[in-house]
Amino acid sequence: MDGLSRRNMLIAGGTLGALGALGMASPALAREWTWAPAGSVAGTGAGADPNWVWDDEADQLLASVIDRGDVPRVNQAMRAWTRNDQPLPDGLPADVRDFMQRARQLPAWADQRKLGVAARFNVSRGFYLNLLNGVGGGMLSTAIPREARAVYHSKGGADMEDRVAKTSRLGFAVGDLDAYQPSGAIIVEAVKTRMVHAAVRHLLPKSPGWQSGSDGQRIPISLADMLVTWHTLPTYAMRKMLEWRVPITSAESTAYLHVWQVTAHLLGIRDEYIPATWDAANAQSKQLLDPVLGPTREGVELTDILLGQLAEQTSPASISRPLVNALARYLVGDQIADWDGIEREPFWDPTIAAVWPKLVGFREKLIPLPLVPQLAWTIDEAARRYIMFYLTKGREVHIEIPDTNRPS
Template identity: 45%
Template sequence: MIDGGHVPAINTAWAAWVDNNDPLPSGLPTEFAAYLRQVNRMPSWADPAKLARAADFNRRKDTYLFMLYGLGSGIMSTVIPREAKSVYWSAGGADMQDRAAKTFTFGYDLSQRGAFEPTGQFVVTANKTRVVHAAVRHLLPQSPHWKAVADETIPISAADILVTFHSLGTFVHRKLLDWKIPYPAADQEAFLHSWQVAVNLLGVPYEHIPRTWAEAEAQSARVLTPILTPSTEGIALAEELLGLTAQIDLGVTRGFLNEFVRYVLSDEVGDWLGLRRDYAAAALVRTVWPAFILFREGLSPVMPGTFYMFDQFIRALAMLFLNKGSSGTTTPITIPTGNRRG
C-alpha cells in the first residue's frame, strides 16, 4: 500500500472509522479490507466482566494513571534504546507533540468505559496502531540514519511491544503498589486483563503474554530492566518531550518536571538524560506527593497546601497530549509514508 501510493486515500477513508462497531470504510484496497475484517475483533478469551471492572478502575485512578503514563512511562521510553531510535528516526520523531498525542490517544481509548464494547473505540484504535507499526516496520529499514544506529534489522517486533507493555502496564502496577494506593486484587487482575487484550490486539501471540502480575514482573526483569540505558536519540526525545510540556502553562516549573521524573523513575535515569537538579522542587515533590495521595484517597484529613497545584497540573498534562494544548478531540492515528529525514 505504501509503495503503491494508497496510504493518503486510506488515511482519508479511515478517519471516520472510529467505534468498534463501525463498518469498515469504503475505498480500502481489497486485501487490506480483508485483513481488517479478520483482526478487528476481540480475542475469544477476553473476559467482559474484567474489562468492565478495568474501565471503572481507570476512571477511579485516572489522576495517577495520567501522571505515571505521561511523566513515567513516556520518559522511560526514551531510555529503551530500540524504542527511542525507532521513534526518533521514524516520521513521528520529527513532530514529538503529534507523536505523543497519538500515543496518548491509544492510552485514552484503552482507559475509557466500554473501551472494548461495540460502542467503544479501543479495538479500532489498537488495529490502527498495529497498521502504523507495520508501516514503520517497513519504512525504517530504508532509513540510512536508523540503520546506522540500530542493533536490529526489523523494528517493532512482538518482543519490542512486550517491552513497551512493561514500561506501561507493569511499571504503573508496581508504582501504585509502591505508593500504597488502595488497589484491591480484583482491580489488579482487571487492569492486567485489559493490557493482555491490548497487547494481543497489537499482535503479540497469546502464549507470550504474562498470565499474572508475578509473571509480568519476572518477564519485565528479564526483558526491560537490563536494557535501560541512554542513547543520543533518547536524550533528544526526552528533552523535546519535557520541553514542550514546559512550554504550556501547567502551573509548574521545568525544575518541577525534572524532579518529578527523577522521583517516578530514578535519579539514575535523570542523570542519564541530563535533567538539571532543582532541590527545592525535589523537596516539594517528595514530601507533598505522598500527602496528596493520602488526602485524595481519604486516608488523611489534612489537605496539602499545594493540593490544587498537583491536581490541576495532572489534568493539564493530560489535556496537553490529548488535544495538543487546545480543546477538541483526540489526535487521529494516521499511517506514515516516509521516515524522518535527518
Template identity: 75%
Template structure:
C-alpha cells in the first residue's frame, strides 16, 4: 500500500477504523493518541498524521523491487566498497538504487556544521557516559520495546545476535565519532544503508510467520513512530540520564547533541515534521510514544539475556561478572524496565553501584578540565569501542547489509 492509499484509508475510514485494526492485537491498547504538534518539530509545520501510519514509501517500494528481482547480492557487494561520506557511489549500482542513494545522502538544508562539530567535541569529552547509556542502557530499553524486540528477533539478524549488535553499534559509534558528518566520516554511509535495510525489513517481515503471529497487529513494521521510539531510547534517554546524574552539560552542548540526533533521524528517513526541535519537545514526544508502550515480551527477555551474557563475557571471559553486569543494567534502566526484561535483582552489586556512581561521576568531572584528559579519555573509550566491535565479530569485521530473508523458523 503506498502512502497515498494509507492516507486515504485513514481519511475514509476515519482514525477509528485504523486504530481499531491495530488495537485488536495491541496489548491493552497501550498506545496513546497522537497529539504531538508539528509546530514543535524541526519543520515547524506538517500534516500532523499519526506517524504510526507513515513509513518510508519511496525506498520501501524500491527495496521490495530490489529483493523481488534478485538484486540484493549484487547491491550488497557494491555497497561494501562505499565507506566514506564524501565518496562517489559505486559504479554499477542499478539506476533506481543509485538515484535514491544520491538523493538520500544529502544532508537536510537545516543541518548546521558548527553544531555538528560541537556535538563531536561533546561526544569526545562525554564518550564514557554516552557509550554506556546508548550501548548498554539503550540496548536494554530496546528489548522492552515490543515491536523492536520482535522485529529484531524474527529478522535475519536475530539468529546471530553478536553480529547484529556489532552492526547496530557501527551506526551508534559512528554518530559519536569526531568526524561523524565530516567528509572523511561514515555516518551518512551507515544511515543511508540502514534506511535501505529498514525498507527491506518492511518487505520481508510480513512474510515471517513468527512475526505475523506476535507482531502487535501491525501489518508493516518500522513505522516513523517506531523509529522515533527507538530514537528516544537513545538520544532523549541519554540526555535525561545526564541531567539526572548531574553531569554538567552547557546549553550549547545539549543543543549540539540534539542536533546530531536530529540530522541522524532525517538521514534515517524520518520526516522533519516528526523530529523534535528542542529537548522539551523531545521529552514530551517521548512521554507520548515511548513510555506507554514499554512492555515485557518473550523475545525481549531472551534477547536481553543474550546481550547481557555477551557483555559479561567481554568484561570477564570466565563470565563471573554476570551479577555485576545485571546490576549495572538494572541501575541504568531502572526497576520497571529491568523487570520487563527479566534482569535479575542483585542486591549486593545494586547497592555498590548506587553508592559508587555519584563518586565516579564527581571523579571524572574533576579530571576532565585538566590538560590532556579529554584526549586521553577519548583514546581509552575509542580503544574500548574498537575492542567491542572486534570481539563481537570475532575479528571478522562487520558491515551493514540488506537482508533478503527472515530468520529461519
C-alpha cells in the first residue's frame, strides 16, 4: 500500500475504531426484518428475513461446477453468448444449460412497453445515470462492509481495473437503448452475474482473509446483501436526480424502476423482495442500506485504487486527483466519503457543490449559459471522462466465473 492509502486509512481509522468499540460490527443482523412482501412485485410472500436467504438453485449448481473442475469449460462456452436472443452456446454441461435456459426467461410481470420507455430514459439521462451508477454506486459499495470485503478477498479484488471493466459490462448493458431487445445484452450479463455470485458463495468461505472479517456471516451475498447493493443503483440514482431537479416524467420514473425490477429478478433476487413502487423501494433502502454503511480497511483501499484509476483518465495530473476526490465526495456526501477515506479538498469540494447545480440547470436548459461559471466545463469534462472510463473498459472483457479467491 502506498503513502496515500495509508493516509486515507488514518482518516477512516477513527471511525473504524469507534464502530468496533460500540460492537456495531454487524448492524444488518441486529435489526428485525419488517419490510412487508405486500410491497413487492410478487405482492405476497413468506416474509422471511433475506439475510438468511441465498440463491439455492444457482448456488448448488455452481458449487458442483467448481468442484468437478468444469469452470474453464463453462467460461469458454459462455464467451460466445453475448446477445439476448442468442441460443445458448454449444459446449455447456447439461445441468448448466438447463439452468441458464430457465434463468434467462423474463418474469411474467415484465412489461415491454415500460422497458422501452426506460431504455429511452436511460439513454437521454445517460450522463447522470452513468455517473451515479458507475462512480456514486461504486463509492457507496466500498462503504458497504460486506461487499467491500467480498470484492477485496475474491479473485477480482487483486485486479481492480479488470473488475471495474467486468462490472461496467452489466452497467453498460442495462443502460443501452436495446437493453431488453433481442439485440441487447442485459439478460446475458445478468445471468452470468448471477452465476458469478453463486460461485463466490462457494469459494469465499474458504478464504482466510474473508472469514476473519465476515462479521459472523458464513455464506456471502445473501439476498439482503443483493438488495443493499441494488439500492445503491436505482434507488440512490433516482434520489440524487430528484435532488438535482432533473426533470423526470412519472412514466419515466415508473419505467426506470421497472427495468431494475426485471434486472433484480434476473440476478436471482426473489420477486417477494423486489420493491413494487418507489415508496416501497425507499422504505426498504432505509431499512437495509442505511444501517449497514460504514468503514472497512478493504473499502478504504479499494476506494483509493478506484479513484486513482479514475484520476489517471483525467488531465492535467495536477488537478485530476483532487477533482476526482471532490466529485466522489459530492456524489456520496461527507459521511460516506469519510468512511471511504476520501481526502477533503479545500478548493474543489466547495467549488463542485456550488457549480454542479448550475451545470445540471444548463444541461436541462433551465438556466442560460452566462450564469454557468467557466469552471463548470472542467467539472463536466472530468465527469464525462469518469463515465467513459467505466463504459469503454466494459467492452474489452467478459464476465467470467471465478474458480479461486484472491491469492493471499
